[in-house]
Structure formats: C-alpha cells, structure tokens
Amino acid sequence: MEATDSVADTNPPMAMLAELTHRCPLACPYCSNPLELKQQASELPTGDWVRVLGEAAALGVLHVHFSGGEPASRRDLVELTKAANNVDLYTNLITSGVGLTERRMNELAQAGLEHVQLSIQGTDAAEADHIAGYKGGHSRKMDVARWVRSHDLPLTINAVCHRQNIDHLQRTIDLSVELGAHRLEVATVQFHGWAAKNRAALMPTKLQDAEARRIVDAAREQLKGILVIDYVPADYHATYPKACMGGWGRIGLNVDPTGRVLPCHAAESIEGMEFDNVRDKSLADIWYQSKAFNVFRGFDWMEEPCRSCDRKAIDFGGCRCQAMAMTGNAGATDPVCSKSPLHAKLLDTVIELDAVSSPPPLVYRGR
Amino acid sequence: MTEKTPVLEADQRLSLPRGVRLRRDEVRGRTVLLSPERTMALEETAIAIVSRIDGKRTLAEIIDGLAADYKAPRDVIAGDVEAFLQQLLQRRMLEVDR
Ligand code: SF4
Ligand code: SF4
Numbered sequence: 097m098e099a100t101d102s103v104a105d106t107n108p109p110m111a112m113l114a115e116l117t118h119r120c121p122l123a124c125p126y127c128s129n130p131l132e133l134k135q136q137a138s139e140l141p142t143g144d145w146v147r148v149l150g151e152a153a154a155l156g157v158l159h160v161h162f163s164g165g166e167p168a169s170r171r172d173l174v175e176l177t178k179a180a181n182n183v184d185l186y187t188n189l190i191t192s193g194v195g196l197t198e199r200r201m202n203e204l205a206q207a208g209l210e211h212v213q214l215s216i217q218g219t220d221a222a223e224a225d226h227i228a229g230y231k232g233g234h235s236r237k238m239d240v241a242r243w244v245r246s247h248d249l250p251l252t253i254n255a256v257c258h259r260q261n262i263d264h265l266q267r268t269i270d271l272s273v274e275l276g277a278h279r280l281e282v283a284t285v286q287f288h289g290w291a292a293k294n295r296a297a298l299m300p301t302k303l304q305d306a307e308a309r310r311i312v313d314a315a316r317e318q319l320k321g322i323l324v325i326d327y328v329p330a331d332y333h334a335t336y337p338k339a340c341m342g343g344w345g346r347i348g349l350n351v352d353p354t355g356r357v358l359p360c361h362a363a364e365s366i367e368g369m370e371f372d373n374v375r376d377k378s379l380a381d382i383w384y385q386s387k388a389f390n391v392f393r394g395f396d397w398m399e400e401p402c403r404s405c406d407r408k409a410i411d412f413g414g415c416r417c418q419a420m421a422m423t424g425n426a427g428a429t430d431p432v433c434s435k436s437p438l439h440a441k442l443l444d445t446v447i448e449l450d451a452v453s454s455p456p457p458l459v460y461r462g463r
Numbered sequence: 464m465t466e467k468t469p470v471l472e473a474d475q476r477l478s479l480p481r482g483v484r485l486r487r488d489e490v491r492g493r494t495v496l497l498s499p500e501r502t503m504a505l506e507e508t509a510i511a512i513v514s515r516i517d518g519k520r521t522l523a524e525i526i527d528g529l530a531a532d533y534k535a536p537r538d539v540i541a542g543d544v545e546a547f548l549q550q551l552l553q554r555r556m557l558e559v560d561r
Contacts, residue, residue, distance in 0.1 A: 108490055110502060156490035158502055184486060186497045210482045211499040250482035250499050250555070278555045279499060321468040321553050 106393065108156025109383055111348040113361070114145070116162055116176070118353050119169040140355040142172040144374065146179045148351060151379040153183035160185045161213075165353070168195035174203045181208030188213060190254075193240035194233050201240065205247040212244045213281075215254040219267040241275040252279040257308070258298035265308050269315045273323055282312070283328040305329055332442065336407060337414025337430040344392035344416060349383060357382045359389055362417040366426045392416055392427070399427055401435045469552055469559055471522060471545060476560035478518035483556045485513050498556050508533075512544055516557070522548070 117139055140148075152160065160180050167173055168191055180187045188211040189204065216237055218224030224234035244251045253272045257265065265282065272280040284305075285298050300308070312327045319325070331338055341348060341360045350358045356371040357379065363369055369391075372382045383389060391397060395408055402413040413419075414430020422431045423438055431438040479485075483498045485505075494510050496503040505513065511532070515525045526544050530537040551557035 154490075156488075158486075158488065158495065158497060159500070186484075188499065210484075210497075213499075248481040250480065252499060319468075321555065324554060 106384055107346070109152075109347065109349050110157065111159040111161065112152045112157045113161045113163055113348065113350040114148075114176075115350060115352050115361075116145070116164055116167045116170045116173070118165040139170075139353045140351075140374070142175060144355060145172075145176050148355075148374050148379060149176070149180045149185060150183050151374075153185050155380050155383060158186055159188060161188045161190055163190040166192050166195050168200065174200070174207050177204055177207040177209050186210055191215070191240070192233070193237040196236075196240050196243075198239070198243050201243040201247070205249060209249065211250050211252065212240075213252040213254050214240055214244070215256070216268070216271070217256075218261055219264050219271050223261065223264070238275070241277070245276040250279075251275065251277045252281055253277045254281045254283070256285050257282050257300065258285045259300045259304065260298070262300045262304045262308055265311050266315075269311070269319075269323070269325065273319065277323060279324040279326065281326045281328070282308075283326075284330040299332070300330055331415075331418075331432045334432060335434045337411050337418075337432040339411045340415035340418075340430075343412040345383070345389040346393070346412075349379075349389075351379075357386070357388075359392070360417065363388065365417050366420045397427055399429065401433075402429050405435065471548060471552060471559065473523040474521050476518060476521050477516045477525065477548070478558045478560065479513070479516055480555065480558045485510070496556070498554070501554075508543065509547060512547055518560070 149160065162173065162176065162180075164170075167189060170176070173189075177187050177189075187209050189209055190213045192215050214237060216224060216234070218226070218234065221232075221234040224237075241251060241253075253268075253275065255261075255268050257268075262284075268282065269280060284300060308327065309329070312325055315323070316325050328338075345359050350361055350363075351374060352358060352371075355374045357374060358364065358371055363371075369388055371388050372386045374382070377386075392412075395403070398408060398413055402408050411430075411433075414433055416426045416430075418432065419428045419430050420426040422442065428438075429436040431442045433439060436442075483496065485494060485496055487493075488495045488504075491504075494505050496505055496509075496513060503509075508529075511529060512525065515528060520528070522544075526537060526541045529535075529544065530540045533540065548557055552559070
C-alpha cells in the first residue's frame, strides 16, 4: 500500500457503529463512554437515523452495530433494525441485556436482527452484579441469551476481563458454551473514558495475562467448531501495539448519540478534534472529506519511529487516543510500542501497578 | 461438556445458519458472505458452492452438481469443496443436518 492520505485512495467503510444512546442502567467502572454523557434530549431522532442507515449502505457499509450505552433504552430500536434490514445492512445488537424483554427480542428477531452480542460482567450473579453495580442484571442476561438462541440467532458473549475477574476465564468459557454462544470475545479492559479512573484496580498482571493465554489456547483446541474465542490481551503487555480500529478512517466509523461522526469511539479524548454531524453533512462527505477522518489517515502524518518503520502498514502506529493520553501528542508513536522512546516509562508504570498487592476499590460511573 | 465438534459427511444436508448470508456488494463490485463481525469476499467457485447450500442438497449432491457444471474431475472438486466448507464449519457458519 502506498503512503497517502488523498481521497482517491480511501476505501469505503465496511462497518458503522451506531451509538444510539449513552443512557444505560448499568454503571460499569470500566465503561469506555465519555465521562460527560449525552442527554436524551440531544439524541438523534428516528428519522435522522433512518436516513443515516440509508446513506451508510449507499456508501458501502455492510455491517451496522447498534450500541450505546444500552441501545434497548431507545424506544425505536425495532424500527431502526427494520430500517437497516431494508437497506440490506447486516444488523448486530450490542447489548447489556438489561432493558430487553422476551417480547422485544421477538420483535427484533422479526425485524431482521442477525446477531446479538451480549456483555456479561461475571459468571455468577454475586460477582457480576457487584461489577455492574446493578442487582438482578446477571439473571436477566441469562434470560436474554436463551431468548436469542430460541430464535436461532447467533450469539456472541462479550466479557471484559480485568484484574478482578481474569482468574474466572475458564468459567466464562464454560458458561458461553452452556448458553449456546457461537463466539466469546474476551477483551482486556481498555483504559479510556471512565476506566482510566480505575486503572490500578483493573489492570491485569503479566502473570494473569500469561495464564489467560494458556487457557484460551487449550479451549480453542477443545471447542473447534463449537465456540470461536477471540482474546484481546492488555496491550501494555505487548511488544507492538494493535492496529487500532484497523487503521484510522480505514474500516469503520462511529456515529454518536447526537449525530457526530467519529473515526473511533474515544477520538473525543484528542484535544482540538472537531467532528462533523450527520445533521449538517452526508455520511459520504464526512467519511471522505472531513478533517477528523483525514488527519491520521494513511502514513503522511506519522513521526519517527513510525515513519520509517516497516510495520506501519500493519499497526498504523497504534492508538491515537493512547498516544494522546500518555504523551500529550496524538501524532506520536503509541507508547505501547517497544520502539517508542516513552515505552520504558510506560513499563515502569505497569510494573508498579503489578506490585500493588491489594487493588484499590472501584469507582462507579454515574454514582 | 456435551457439545461435540461437528464433522462433514457425504450424506449430510447442508444449510447456512441464521445470521450467515450471501449478498451482492455493489459498491465494491463483488459478492460477500456475511456473518457476525465478518465479511468474506467470495471468488466465483466459492459463490457456486455457497449458492448450492440450501438445506436440501447433501454434500455429495453439491459436489456432483459442481463437477458436472465445471466439467472437472469429481475428486478434485470434492477436495476444494470440503476444504472450504470445513473452514465455514469451524467458524459456525455452516449447519449440518443430522
Ligand atoms: S484510537 Fe484508541 S480509543 Fe480509538 S479505537 Fe483506537 S485504540 Fe481505541
Ligand atoms: S514504530 Fe510505529 S509503526 Fe513501528 S511497530 Fe511501533 S507503532 Fe508500529
């Protein structure tokens, strides 16, 4: 691939994350939503979402992911699913399960919903409800999983793992199989948004990470054709960063609850960024022309050591938000990368956190 | 654990599970197989295979049909088809009727 950031070389997006609302009945301490939640009154109305879904399909988007907050908090979720289906988008619902009823799940299945991603906060009610800060949440999730499977819809279980639950990974795998899930996604908490406040309490140790990998490898072998397991380790323990979002402005886009279009969920944390809104411009215009999408597209923006690195088309220099958070410069090499001049300092922090023997208490979102 | 890894056999009827579907991607001028979190761009032969997965035809019938249409030796076709379907099966993108 050639180094470029010109419009002519930009491919159409494959996926759209439709963040329908920031409202959510849960209070996860690792929430990656912005600390300032958008108010319901400023949410994009149904008609605008329907138009945006149409624009997305015309632009080349194939998958739409309805998320939030809790997307079921939107009364028009069924209507929007239908609208997405009408323009042949593959529809995925990313839900905590709380706020869904059996009847609503039936309606969603009828509206053409194709996949459900259900997050769990633990493997039993006591643990899960402690983490989510919501009593009764876990048992509702188990119901939701059954309803999803009763329609033969594929189910993915999303488990965010962190220092306090990574030791329960095997039980998480067993539970996913019991629920009839097709896929289990175990992602280590990302320290953006609210999670940054709880870093010391949540960051898994290097030892925990190694044990998790061993468990995942064994289960993958044993559960071939039954459960696909995706494990996303803490990138602090890695040598090279992940290709964040598959590269900035390359694969997907996020529309936030107010209609602003972001290259990634956390792009808001980058100072000085301005985001166009679907109320003012077409999605195509924003994807191809907007400053926010072009600023880190391609390779021209890169600094050393990324600029002359042969991995730049693999990881695209890592996460811009992480670079911003840790170096104060969003254009810097992600300090997770061992080539970053700041990597050693980052490792010191990690080692320090590992050494904290009893993690501090959790700080709940919105409490 | 009670679940067993599924295997392919000649007399099985094959179907695409709910949540797996073939569609034309006009913007990019190609045909894709969509499934949760995944987009597979299919070549002509893969399209021919997937189009025959209808819940009625068995694996053997699918191979017979393709061998006839492509005027190719059956064992060559069988190898290709099985390798491709095995991939789908492992990703739970294929259902076998038991
Ligand atoms: S830029 Fe950072 S926050 Fe945004 S998606 Fe990438 S890793 Fe995540
Ligand atoms: S220097 Fe940049 S491009 Fe190279 S591996 Fe590190 S982050 Fe990736």
